[in-house]
Amino acid sequence: xxxxxxxxxxxxxxxxxxxxxxxxxxxxxxxxxxxxxxxxxxxxxxxxxxxxxxxxxxxxxxxxxxxxxxxxxxxxxxxxxxxxxxxxxxxxxxxxxxxxxxxxxxxxxxxxxxxxxxxxxxxxxxxxxxxxxxxxxxxxxxxxxxxxxxxxxxxxxxxxxxxxxxxxxxxxxxxxxxxxxxxxxxxxxxxxxxxxxxxxxxxxxxxxxxxxxxxxxxxxxxxxxxxxxxxxxxxxxxxxxxxxxxxxxxxxxxxxxxxxxxxxxxxxxxxxxxxxxxxx
Amino acid sequence: xxxxxxxxxxxxxxxxxxxxxxxxxxxxxxxxxxxxxxxxxxxxxxxxxxxxxxxxxxxxxxxxxxxxxxxxxxxxxxxxxxxxxxxxxxxxxxxxxxxxxxxxxxxxxxxxxxxxxxxxxxxxxxxxxxxxxxxxxxxxxxxxxxxx
Numbered sequence: 001x002x003x004x005x006x007x008x009x010x011x012x013x014x015x016x017x018x019x020x021x022x023x024x025x026x027x028x029x030x031x032x033x034x035x036x037x038x039x040x041x042x043x044x045x046x047x048x049x050x051x052x053x054x055x056x057x058x059x060x061x062x063x064x065x066x067x068x069x070x071x072x073x074x075x076x077x078x079x080x081x082x083x084x085x086x087x088x089x090x091x092x093x094x095x096x097x098x099x100x101x102x103x104x105x106x107x108x109x110x111x112x113x114x115x116x117x118x119x120x121x122x123x124x125x126x127x128x129x130x131x132x133x134x135x136x137x138x139x140x141x142x143x144x145x146x147x148x149x150x151x152x153x154x155x156x157x158x159x160x161x162x163x164x165x166x167x168x169x170x171x172x173x174x175x176x177x178x179x180x181x182x183x184x185x186x187x188x189x190x191x192x193x194x195x196x197x198x199x200x201x202x203x204x205x206x207x208x209x210x211x212x213x214x215x216x217x218x219x220x221x222x223x224x225x226x227x228x229x230x231x232x233x234x235x236x237x238x239x240x241x242x243x244x245x246x247x248x249x250x251x252x253x254x255x256x257x258x259x260x261x262x263x264x265x266x267x268x269x270x271x272x273x274x275x276x277x278x279x280x
Numbered sequence: 281x282x283x284x285x286x287x288x289x290x291x292x293x294x295x296x297x298x299x300x301x302x303x304x305x306x307x308x309x310x311x312x313x314x315x316x317x318x319x320x321x322x323x324x325x326x327x328x329x330x331x332x333x334x335x336x337x338x339x340x341x342x343x344x345x346x347x348x349x350x351x352x353x354x355x356x357x358x359x360x361x362x363x364x365x366x367x368x369x370x371x372x373x374x375x376x377x378x379x380x381x382x383x384x385x386x387x388x389x390x391x392x393x394x395x396x397x398x399x400x401x402x403x404x405x406x407x408x409x410x411x412x413x414x415x416x417x418x419x420x421x422x423x424x425x426x427x428x
Binding site for chain 2: 072073075076077078079080083084086087088089090091093094136151153154155156159
C-alpha cells in the first residue's frame with residue numbers, strides 16, 4: 001500500500017495571493033469543527049430536532065424529520081460575515097436552509113451596481129427557485145453576520161418532495177410569501193417617493209428584525225447605508241439626508257450605526273401604510 | 281486526510297455516471313477553510329484553486345477528485361477551494377455517494393482510490409470495522425494522492 005507520509009506536501013511558500021480573492025482569510029484552526037462564535041450565541045445543531053429555526057423551516061414537522069432522516073443528508077457550516085454561499089449566474093446543486101443568522105441576496109446589474117433583493121433569516125431556504133426551475137442563481141448570497149447554514153443535495157430534495165408532499169406544500173407557501181413581498185416592493189418603487197419608501201423599509205425591517213428597547217424599536221440588523229439605499233433604489237447620500245430629516249422630525253434615533261424607531265405611527269403616516277401594506 | 285486525488289479514466293467514468301455535471305460560468309468559492317465541503321467534486325474541465333490563508337497552494341486540473349474525503353467524514357477542510365470561471369465539475373453529493381457506497385464495486389473503487397484504511401462511509405462505521413478485520417485484497421493504485 002502507498003506510504004502517504006512520503007507524498008509531497010501541498011505547502012508552497014512561493015505561491016502568490018490570488019488577486020481579488022476574498023480578504024476573509026480564516027486564521028482559525030481549520031482542522032477542528034466549527035464551534036460557537038458570534039459572542040457565543042451561535043448554535044450548530046447536531047440534528048434537525050435541535051435546530052433553533054425548527055418551527056419556521058420547511059421541515060418543521062418533527063415526525064417528518066424522523067421519517068425522512070433529513071439530518072443524515074445535510075452538511076452544516078458556519079458562514080462568517082461576508083462569506084458567500086453562492087454566486088449570481090452559477091447553477092444550483094442543492095438547497096440551503098438557514099438555521100441561524102442573516103443572509104443577504106443581492107443582484108449585480110450590468111453597471112456593476114449591487115442591490116439587495118432579499119434578506120433571509122433563520123428558517124428560510126435559499127436557492128429553491130433556481131433548483132426547481134433549472135435556472136442559474138439570480139443573486140449572490142452573502143452572510144450579513146455569522147450564520148449557521150445547512151446544505152441538502154438536489155437528488156435528496158427531489159426524492160423528499162416525491163415522498164412527502166408536505167415538504168412541497170411548505171416550499172410553495174414560502175415561495176408564495178416571497179412573491180407577495182416582491183410584488184409589494186415593485187408597487188412601492190413605482191408609486192412612492194424616496195422618503196415614503198424609506199419609511200416603509202424601516203417599518204418592514206422592524207417587523208423582521210425589530211427588538212423592543214426602552215419604549216422604542218431597535219433594528220437588530222447590520223446594514224450599511226449603501227445596502228439600505230440599494231433596497232429602496234436611491235443613492236446612499238440621499239438615504240443619509242432623509243435619515244437625518246427623520247431624526248429631526250422625531251421619527252427615529254440613531255446611535256452610531258444603530259437605528260431606533262421611535263414614532264411608528266408617524267412613519268406609517270409618512271409611508272401611507274397600513275399593516276396590510278407591510279412586506280413581512 | 282486526502283484533499284484531492286487523480287483518478288484513472290475508468291474511475292472518472294464510474295463516478296461520472298453517479299454525479300451531475302455542472303458548469304460554473306463564474307468563479308466561485310466551493311468551500312472555505314474550516315468548512316465541510318458540500319459534496320465531492322470531480323473536475324472535468326477547468327481547474328480548482330486550493331488556498332491556505334489567502335495563498336494558493338495548489339491548482340488542481342481535470343481528472344482530479346476533490347473534497348470527497350472531508351465530505352464523507354463530515355470533517356472541515358483546512359483549505360479553501362475556488363472553481364475558476366467556466367469550470368465543469370461532476371458533483372457527488374450525499375445521495376450519489378450513498379449510491380456508490382451501496383454497491384460492492386463502488387466500495388472497491390473507493391478503496392482503490394483512497395486506500396482501504398483511509399476511507400470509511402460515515403454511516404456504516406460498524407460495517408467498515410468488519411471489513412477492516414477481513415480486508416479484501418486491494419491495493420491503492422492511485423499514485424497521485426495529496427495530503428496536507
